[in-house]
Amino acid sequence: MLELLKRIDHRLLPRQDDDLQYGPYIWLVYLLIFFVSIAQYHPVENSFIYATIGTGLFLVVYFDGYWASAKRIHWNILAIMIIGSLLTQLSPSASVFFVYAGSFCCRLGSPRKAVTGLVTVAAWVALMSWIANLGPFFYMPAILFNFLVGGVNIYQHDLSLKRKELVLSQQEVRHLARTSERERIARDLHDLIGHTFSVITLKAELANKLIDKDNNRAKEEISALENISRDALSQIREVVTGYRTSDLNTELAHAKYVLESNEISFNYQFQEFDMSEHINKELAIMLKELVTNILKHAESDCVDVCIKKQNNHACLQIKDNGVGFKEKEHQGFGLKGMTERVSKLDGDLSILSSSGTEININIPLVELT
Secondary structure: OOHHHHHHOOOOOOOOOOOOOHHHHHHHHHHHHHHHHHHHHOOOOOOOHHHHHHHHHHHHHHHOOOOOOOHHHHHHHHHHHHHHHHHHHOOHHHHHHHHHHHOOOHHHOOOOHHHHHHHHHHHHHHHHHHHOOOHHHHHHHHHHHHHHHHHHHHHHHHHHHHHHHHHHHHHHHHOOOOOOOHHHHHHHHHHHHHHHHHHHHHHHHHHHOOOOOOOOHHHHHHHOOOOHHHHHHHHHHOOOOOOOOOOOOHHHHHHHHHHHHHEEEEEEEEOOOOHHHHHHHHHHHHHHHHHHHHHHHHHEEEEEEEEEEEEEEEEEEEEEEEOOOOOOOOOOOOHHHHEEEHHHHEEEEEEEEEEEEEEEEEEEEEOOO
């Protein structure tokens, strides 16, 4: 039973957002005000049936609002206001629906847009009151709690965004530290390899000149070449000790920082499973390329990534809600090189593009030898 409730919860609310917790369920208790009023007064025949149908539609829009992007949330707000307007014919206590509409205004993208949304909801309530001659029992709680609840939500939402920005900045510091370490290693390798190859070249030229004149001296130079190359290999191993190339966890964290810094919502699911370092690295590189493509071309505000094991394949799926692209453009934007990379791993890559783009990459976990 508990497992079933968890599945329902994950379908109703995006659980990547830890700020939600169980608040969205608790706020629904205010619907009791509406139903108690209907149960007491029965203003029209079959009013309870109409109220149940309307509330059912509201719940669909309500939970969808927690998944909606800033670009789409205004449709949820509008739908809730329409439902509330219709249910007002049953009871003035339907004013509670306008408070729910106001509570979603914080998700409109900026505090200014959110306040504009609250004013719009209040204006709608005032206009309804004037047209339908509804009393203060309807418009006073609707307008008052619209601004009260909506204002608190705007403040909390802004705090939540700042907290996420702080977390992302901390991740970026760690990323910069890794980048700095890689640059240090690159400089050390450049200095070491440049010097070593210069010595090897000189020794090889000298051995080539001596091979016909002084066999023993030539052998000594060739032996010195062997020692130099072994010493260089040992030094290179020391330089790169502890160094690791990018992996999926690193690239997912980096993608979240880059996309959300550009006001693009990023959600991901990573069902960790055993895979070779080579496949992990290749998927990380492809994820990085796909995120770069989205930033350059997609014009989206929401990106979803899912990485899982399916049928003994490592599966990477990335979806955005951007402009998409035509079939003939599939080989553009760096996708041709990615297709070749997937092919070398004996995998496959598919692209679906209509309203947005979905790219699926499947790589067998048993690597080719």
